[in-house]
Amino acid sequence: MTDPIVRIEGVAKRYGAVTAVDGVDLEIARGELFALLGGSGCGKTTLLRAIAGLETPDSGRILIDGQDMTGVPAHKRPVNMMFQSYALFPHMDVAANVGYGLRREGRPKPEVARRVAEALALVKLEALGDRKPSQLSGGQRQRVALARALVKQPKLLLLDEPLAALDRKLREGTRFELVRLQEQLGLTFVVVTHDQEEAMSMATRLAVMNAGRIVQTGTPHELYEHPATRFVADFIGVANIFETAPGRWLALRPEKIALSAERPHTAHTATGKVADVAYEGDRSLYRVATHSHGTMLVSTANVHRTRDGAFRRGDTVWLGWSDTSGQVLDA
Amino acid sequence: MKAVIAAPYTWLVVFFLLPFALVLTIALGTNDPDSAPPVALGFGFENFARLFTDKLYLTAWLSSIRIAAVSTLGCLLLGYPMAYAIARAAPARRPTLLMLVMLPFWTSFLIRVYAWMGLLAENGILNQFLRWSGLSAHPGTILGTEWAVHLGIVYAYLPFMVLPLYVLLEKLDTSLLEAAADLGARPVAAFLTVTLPLSLPGIIAGCLMVFIPAVGEFVIPDLLGGTRTLMIGKVLWDEFFTNADWPLASAVAICLLVLLVGPIALFQRQQAKGLERTR
Numbered sequence: 103m104t105d106p107i108v109r110i111e112g113v114a115k116r117y118g119a120v121t122a123v124d125g126v127d128l129e130i131a132r133g134e135l136f137a138l139l140g141g142s143g144c145g146k147t148t149l150l151r152a153i154a155g156l157e158t159p160d161s162g163r164i165l166i167d168g169q170d171m172t173g174v175p176a177h178k179r180p181v182n183m184m185f186q187s188y189a190l191f192p193h194m195d196v197a198a199n200v201g202y203g204l205r206r207e208g209r210p211k212p213e214v215a216r217r218v219a220e221a222l223a224l225v226k227l228e229a230l231g232d233r234k235p236s237q238l239s240g241g242q243r244q245r246v247a248l249a250r251a252l253v254k255q256p257k258l259l260l261l262d263e264p265l266a267a268l269d270r271k272l273r274e275g276t277r278f279e280l281v282r283l284q285e286q287l288g289l290t291f292v293v294v295t296h297d298q299e300e301a302m303s304m305a306t307r308l309a310v311m312n313a314g315r316i317v318q319t320g321t322p323h324e325l326y327e328h329p330a331t332r333f334v335a336d337f338i339g340v341a342n343i344f345e346t347a348p349g350r351w352l353a354l355r356p357e358k359i360a361l362s363a364e365r366p367h368t369a370h371t372a373t374g375k376v377a378d379v380a381y382e383g384d385r386s387l388y389r390v391a392t393h394s395h396g397t398m399l400v401s402t403a404n405v406h407r408t409r410d411g412a413f414r415r416g417d418t419v420w421l422g423w424s425d426t427s428g429q430v431l432d433a
Numbered sequence: 434m435k436a437v438i439a440a441p442y443t444w445l446v447v448f449f450l451l452p453f454a455l456v457l458t459i460a461l462g463t464n465d466p467d468s469a470p471p472v473a474l475g476f477g478f479e480n481f482a483r484l485f486t487d488k489l490y491l492t493a494w495l496s497s498i499r500i501a502a503v504s505t506l507g508c509l510l511l512g513y514p515m516a517y518a519i520a521r522a523a524p525a526r527r528p529t530l531l532m533l534v535m536l537p538f539w540t541s542f543l544i545r546v547y548a549w550m551g552l553l554a555e556n557g558i559l560n561q562f563l564r565w566s567g568l569s570a571h572p573g574t575i576l577g578t579e580w581a582v583h584l585g586i587v588y589a590y591l592p593f594m595v596l597p598l599y600v601l602l603e604k605l606d607t608s609l610l611e612a613a614a615d616l617g618a619r620p621v622a623a624f625l626t627v628t629l630p631l632s633l634p635g636i637i638a639g640c641l642m643v644f645i646p647a648v649g650e651f652v653i654p655d656l657l658g659g660t661r662t663l664m665i666g667k668v669l670w671d672e673f674f675t676n677a678d679w680p681l682a683s684a685v686a687i688c689l690l691v692l693l694v695g696p697i698a699l700f701q702r703q704q705a706k707g708l709e710r711t712r
Contacts, residue, residue: 187606
């Protein structure tokens with residue numbers, strides 16, 4: 103990658119006997135919305151905090167915009183972070199919270215007022231400048247935290263689980279809002295999330311982390327269709343994973359499998375009884391107990407409004423897929 | 434249930450309101466050395482008038498407030514870093530550190546003040562050390578000065594400053610300081626703009642818990658301050674026991690109470706506000 107905004111070289115961080123981050127190398131390009139995805143305790147937040155300067159790596163180094171950040175304290179780094187808890191100052195009103203970073207830079211009052219107003223307009227909170235954080239809803243607090251992190255127009259904005267504290271409905275709207283802001287401002291966002299759906303739908307690229315290491319980096323499409331390991335195949339979306347030869351596995355997505363009553367003319371087939379049907383409106387999920395491959399998950403898109411052709415529990419069905427339907431894995 | 438509610442009120446009536454009424458009655462009477470008790474009941478405000486006209490009392494009031502205020506400031510300057518350090522210590526070590534703050538309470542207050550006399554006297558341990566070490570051949574004596582009173586009050590009341598501050602600082606969300614640093618605040622700026630304002634309720638509570646009892650303090654100025662230190666608690670004692678002027682002593686007591694009602698009310702309001710915030 104030429105001229106990345108962030109370059110992470112062999113960063114490791116241990117807490118006593120626990121290794122939180124175990125030798126991570128990563129490059130993040132300018133203007134991307136990059137997601138660090140992983141379960142709890144995988145080291146993604148530690149890595150984000152290390153970029154912000156809130157954690158000191160035991161080894162390795164982090165370069166931001168080509169500059170080595172080793173030994174540079176958090177308050178001197180050209181990055182801003184949106185905290186998972188939002189960390190709004192409870193004794194300051196919204197405008198004072200948002201203007202905090204500008205005041206620390208010693209900007210003149212009129213400039214602070216103007217830029218705070220701009221930032222609040224960006225997150226559509228113009229009218230709430232004189233409210234205290236305790237007088238805001240969860241969604242409003244989230245946007246104040248975002249405005250506060252954006253107001254200094256950092257080269258890099260770090261977002262720690264930005265949507266985790268919101269309820270589901272709000273989360274989806276805010277997700278698109280974040281993408282819109284990122285594109286509009288042309289900034290680089292690094293988002294930490296445990297929610298693979300969130301990461302997939304927002305990110306231009308993402309890294310899947312497990313046990314302190316990055317398992318795979320790529321675009322959402324690459325990770326979904328070409329997972330490198332069984333962990334990634336299983337973590338991102340749903341996959342049927344079965345051993346095809348000793349040390350070789352096939353990851354097969356449920357929607358890549360054709361379901362029929364008759365034996366299909368595909369390269370690979372399996373047959374079994376429908377053990378369970380989950381009707382989800384737009385699609386149906388079938389759990390099929392096969393003799394050859396164990397229980398397989400198959401999904402069908404419900405493109406017709408009639409129930410014709412739908413299978414019921416206990417029906418005998420055929421599953422079919424081609425050589426290219428799945429991803430061959432050797433790890 | 435009613436009995437439970439009635440108990441504290443009964444307590445207050447019997448042990449506060451009744452004695453207070455008694456003291457007020459005495460304060461309104463006149464001194465009569467020939468009767469026992471030495472009071473002639475009446476209804477006059479001469480005793481109160483004397484408190485505001487005689488320069489001695491005014492001086493004692495002002496010097497009490499000054500000494501209490503300076504000592505409170507001393508407690509704050511010493512207690513804040515202590516409370517901060519305990520709150521930032523490893524969680525496993527905090528109970529031990531708090532215990533060390535509380536430890537002096539396990540010994541009698543009076544004995545501890547006497548111990549200070551032993552330390553600060555002309556031939557006390559401090560001066561012996563200064564002479565022995567050659568730091569000062571003719572050290573002055575702290576005992577009997579206002580310095581000794583300040584030292585005694587700061588020493589005796591420090592835990593009352595540390596505890597409310599600790600409670601607040603321990604609750605302080607450290608992610609707020611991280612956010613401040615992330616937004617470009619140096620550690621000093623983060624302290625001044627985040628930690629300090631958020632610990633203000635603890636500062637007020639601690640200061641009042643030191644200031645209120647320190648104003649009326651008698652033992653410390655009497656034992657450590659000598660004759661030169663004038664504090665209202667000592668004046669009260671002198672009027673009562675040395676001059677046997679019960680009405681005047683009672684008037685002093687009532688004025689002391691009235692003077693402290695202000696800070697006490699402030700303290701109560703602060704506590705109530707603190708409760709609201711945690712809710």
